[in-house]
Amino acid sequence: MYSRSRFSQSRSNARRWQIGAVAGVAVAVVGVGLGVASADEAVPTVNCPAVSIGVAVPAQAQAEVQSNLQQLNTQISEANNRLRNSAGQGGPNFVQNAILGPLADKRFAAINRIETAIGRNAAKPDLNAEGLRTCTLNQGGGKPAEQPTTVPPANNGGDAAGGGNAAAGVPTVNCPQVRIGVAVPAEAQAEVVRNLELLNTQIAEANTRLVDTVGQGGPNFIQNAILGPLAGKRLAAINRIETAIGRRAAKPDLNAEGLSKCSLNADGAASAQQGTGVGAGEAGQNGGAGPNGAGPAASISCPDLTINVAIPAQAQAEVQRNLDLLGTQIAEANKRLASSAGQGGPNFVRNAILGPLADKRFSTIKRIETAIGRNAAKPDLDAEGLKGCSVSG
Numbered sequence: 001m002y003s004r005s006r007f008s009q010s011r012s013n014a015r016r017w018q019i020g021a022v023a024g025v026a027v028a029v030v031g032v033g034l035g036v037a038s039a040d041e042a043v044p045t046v047n048c049p050a051v052s053i054g055v056a057v058p059a060q061a062q063a064e065v066q067s068n069l070q071q072l073n074t075q076i077s078e079a080n081n082r083l084r085n086s087a088g089q090g091g092p093n094f095v096q097n098a099i100l101g102p103l104a105d106k107r108f109a110a111i112n113r114i115e116t117a118i119g120r121n122a123a124k125p126d127l128n129a130e131g132l133r134t135c136t137l138n139q140g141g142g143k144p145a146e147q148p149t150t151v152p153p154a155n156n157g158g159d160a161a162g163g164g165n166a167a168a169g170v171p172t173v174n175c176p177q178v179r180i181g182v183a184v185p186a187e188a189q190a191e192v193v194r195n196l197e198l199l200n201t202q203i204a205e206a207n208t209r210l211v212d213t214v215g216q217g218g219p220n221f222i223q224n225a226i227l228g229p230l231a232g233k234r235l236a237a238i239n240r241i242e243t244a245i246g247r248r249a250a251k252p253d254l255n256a257e258g259l260s261k262c263s264l265n266a267d268g269a270a271s272a273q274q275g276t277g278v279g280a281g282e283a284g285q286n287g288g289a290g291p292n293g294a295g296p297a298a299s300i301s302c303p304d305l306t307i308n309v310a311i312p313a314q315a316q317a318e319v320q321r322n323l324d325l326l327g328t329q330i331a332e333a334n335k336r337l338a339s340s341a342g343q344g345g346p347n348f349v350r351n352a353i354l355g356p357l358a359d360k361r362f363s364t365i366k367r368i369e370t371a372i373g374r375n376a377a378k379p380d381l382d383a384e385g386l387k388g389c390s391v392s393g
Contacts (some may be wrong), residue, residue, distance in 0.1 A: 185248035
């Protein structure tokens with residue numbers, strides 16, 4: 001009897017101990033929960049400058065501009081999620097290298113897309129993408145400011161007349177004739193005719209654009225958005241005609257620079273059409289080769305790119321691929337230099353070889369900077385200063 005009583009008391013004590021232990025665990029769990037909440041409140045948030053669009057946005061660009069403004073908010077939200085999910089990770093530069101740096105690149109690209117979207121139908125604005133790309137931290141975890149997504153309406157948006165009368169009083173382009181005063185080798189005739197026809201297509205497209213954008217932009221809109229791009233297209237087409245002939249005969253100078261510029265028929269008169277007839281001729285004796293008796297071959301000389309920062313392991317393959325591409329670009333330019341010896345006027349090498357090479361080098365160096373910046377501080381490798389090459393020899 002006595003032993004049964006002691007056994008019962010022992011079971012009772014054990015039960016009380018279990019209840020106390022469970023209660024203790026519950027208090028501990030609540031305490032952990034409170035600790036997590038406090039830690040979450042202390043997680044910083046990103047603080048990004050607002051992008052203000054101080055120009056009218058053409059109707060054709062409004063959807064794309066608004067989409068990119070919304071994308072800026074999405075980027076902020078994603079960065080804040082990353083800050084919460086990675087709290088306590090990495091070293092002292094983790095947030096800058098893994099979150100703020102990539103966010104700056106994404107913002108820079110989005111703001112540039114907004115500028116480009118507006119620039120397709122109006123004067124391209126400078127929204128200060130470089131200055132507005134960088135975000136800081138709200139260390140106290142305050143609510144981040146949102147990017148406004150309201151798009152300024154176009155001037156006279158949607159007021160242009162439609163239908164068959166839309167072109168009433170609208171100017172048309174007036175372009176000078178391209179006259180080919182040399183015999184065109186048989187092998188080049190199809191390409192020459194194709195580019196002459198393209199000149200007419202360009203005129204038609206420019207006239208359509210003049211109709212579709214009536215009332216848009218400021219006083220320089222037509223020059224910047226229509227006549228300027230048209231001149232660039234015409235220059236390229238006329239250069240292609242010269243090059244096509246030059247592969248089989250002496251390359252002519254058709255005055256591409258002088259004939260690239262068009263003016264306006266303010267009264268809306270019909271645009272003059274480019275003639276597309278070509279005169280036949282025999283292929284040149286050299287079969288497109290460079291002139292006989294040429295002196296020592298010239299070569300392209302480009303400044304060396306020095307990467308004076310540590311390259312993260314994740315970026316090394318991409319960086320090496322682009323470094324190799326810089327060498328390929330120089331080789332291709334040297335090949336073009338040799339195959340076009342004696343062609344064009346005094347600015348041919350600059351316009352047809354060194355200029356395009358500079359653009360390719362600039363893009364490649366920028367890709368190297370971006371590849372490194374995804375996993376470390378993004379370096380400035382001086383793409384603008386290193387893009388230019390010269391001809392030696």
